[in-house]
Structures are given as structure tokens and as C-alpha cells.
Amino acid sequence: MDIAGDIRAKGRRMTVQRRLVLDALRRARHHTTAEEISRSIRARYPQIDPSTVYRNLEALEQLGYVTHTHLDDRVTRWRRADAEPHGHLVCRRCGSEQEIPIDILEPLAKRLRGEHGFRADLAHSAVVGLCRKCAG
Amino acid sequence: MDIAGDIRAKGRRMTVQRRLVLDALRRARHHTTAEEISRSIRARYPQIDPSTVYRNLEALEQLGYVTHTHLDDRVTRWRRADAEPHGHLVCRRCGSEQEIPIDILEPLAKRLRGEHGFRADLAHSAVVGLCRKCAG
DNA sequence: GGGCTTATCGCAACTCTTCGCAATAGAGGG
DNA sequence: CCCTCTATTGCGAAGAGTTGCGATAAGCCC
Structure with missing residues (x-):
């Protein structure tokens, strides 16, 4: 089923803003931040408020389309839920990040x-x- | 060696503010937040700026007296470094927290x-x- | 297409945290 | 005890994320 229909079936609505957030996540290779998504959307549609992006990420997570991850900073990283899961190692000294297979x-x-x-x-x-x- | 001496030996200084932060951490049973510490100090010493508390927590962490933990929110939790280490399980739905022995x-x-x-x-x-x- | 319900939006205000900077005050040496 | 050096502080302002609220518009029914 298409996403819009699925969202509606769950009593939610498919808005322009929500679609833009989904598109931004699709474009992003890996984990992105809400702020990054907001900036990329506002480059073309400045009238879209950052709070809308934050709220949409949360809504899309509830709907099962998006998940978030916490690395070692206080920033929340978002990605599509259908991306393959993996673990993260973060160095507290140099800040380097490393992805590891989930089965470890x-x-x-x-x-x-x-x-x-x-x-x-x-x-x-x-x-x-x-x-x-x-x-x- | 006493903390003040140790801090000085490392080229840092023991200030009133730093001592107050240490005391607040000593009073706190478990993990506290910077904001909580700041509030408890400012109740008696309103002239002490929140930014000073944040900076002191960071400094005390470098000095090895405190550590921080991230639960599932974006809030940083602080505690004394000499507390016994343990793991945390946090439920993403109900938000409940559970401590587990570190050896697991x-x-x-x-x-x-x-x-x-x-x-x-x-x-x-x-x-x-x-x-x-x-x-x- | 028009009307109705209410999810969602944009805005403004607010909280928590960080940062730059000039002023202050620990700490060591004479 | 005074002097000097510089770690640390308070303040003001900026960032980043959240929240309340009235206005808007998506989706359903007719």
C-alpha cells in the first residue's frame, strides 16, 4: 500500500509538510538531524516552520516510517525505518564513529x-x- | 589526597562554585541533571550562573570526579565517578528505567x-x- | 462541490545549553 | 603580604528544541 493511504488508514493525514520530511529522509544517505532536514526544506520552502519538522519526525516515527538513534552528543539522528539496522561505536576522545554489524x-x-x-x-x-x- | 589538593596538583583551581557542584552531586542519590543541580545551588546562591554549573560538571568530568550517562532522552545525567557502575534498561514505551549489574x-x-x-x-x-x- | 471535524500548521514564547568576553579571584613565587 | 599569571566566573546573547494556541486545511460524508 502507498504511504499516503496507509497514513490515512491510521487516522492521520498526509500533508505537504509531511511529504517533504519523508522526501528529505529519502534523499539523506545516512542519519540526519532534524535541524539538517529543516534547513534543507526551508531552502526551498522558507514558510515551513522548524517545529513542524520536529513534530513530523515524531509522528512518522509513531507511524513506523522513521526511527531515531542517539550517538554520544545530545543530537537525535533520524533515518528511514526500512534502512538496514546496524550498531554504532563512538569514541569519546576523538569522536570517530564506526558502524558494526548488528549481530555482534x-x-x-x-x-x-x-x-x-x-x-x-x-x-x-x-x-x-x-x-x-x-x-x- | 583531598580533592582540593588533587585538583590544584593538576593545575586547576578549587573555587566556591566547584565545591558547591561537588556537594550537590554528593547529596544527590542517583543520576541528576545539570539543570537540577543548578536549581538546587541557586536556591541558596542565586548569583551562581547556570553556565558555571555546566562548565564545572565538564571540568570535574575531565578531572575524573564525575561521569555522565545518556538515557533515552536528550538530557545528560551526572553522578559521582566513585559510585558503582551499572547498566541501564530504558523502556521506549512506558519510559521506565531499570538498573542492571554491569557484568551482564x-x-x-x-x-x-x-x-x-x-x-x-x-x-x-x-x-x-x-x-x-x-x-x- | 459544500460542510464538518479535527489533525496539523505557523507563530511566538519559552526552556535548556553553549559560547565569547571582560572582570574576578585562586595559587604559586618572591 | 604583595605581585603575577591565568583558570574561572557572570553576563549577555545565540543555538537548538519544545510547547500552547488560534488559524488552516486534509479527509470523510452527503
């Missing part, structure tokens, strides 16, 4: 589920520490 | 170190997912 994190997820009944989404937040270079 | 996370840390030379600090960021109740 699987054993932990399994254990948390077994021992705590907790369904972890390990792609959601980055693992912080010292990278090979900085650990010396 | 050890195997992953070991593997990241072996396969990526990465020294993970798994107490630093919370694991996000669905808690037992919300996972149904």
Missing part, C-alpha cells in the same frame, strides 16, 4: 530478553568508549 | 575489544527497548 550485539539482546524480559533495540543507541587509536 | 554487559565489551579494538564503556549509555510489561 545479538547475544546481549538475547540475554537481556531471557534474564529481564527486556526486548532491547541495540541499534538505537551507540556504544561509547575508546577507539583502537585512542585506547593506545 | 561484559561479554559484549570483551567482544568489541577483541574484534574492534574498542574499549566500550557500557555504563555510559542506556539500552533502549521494550520492558517486560510493554513487550506483552
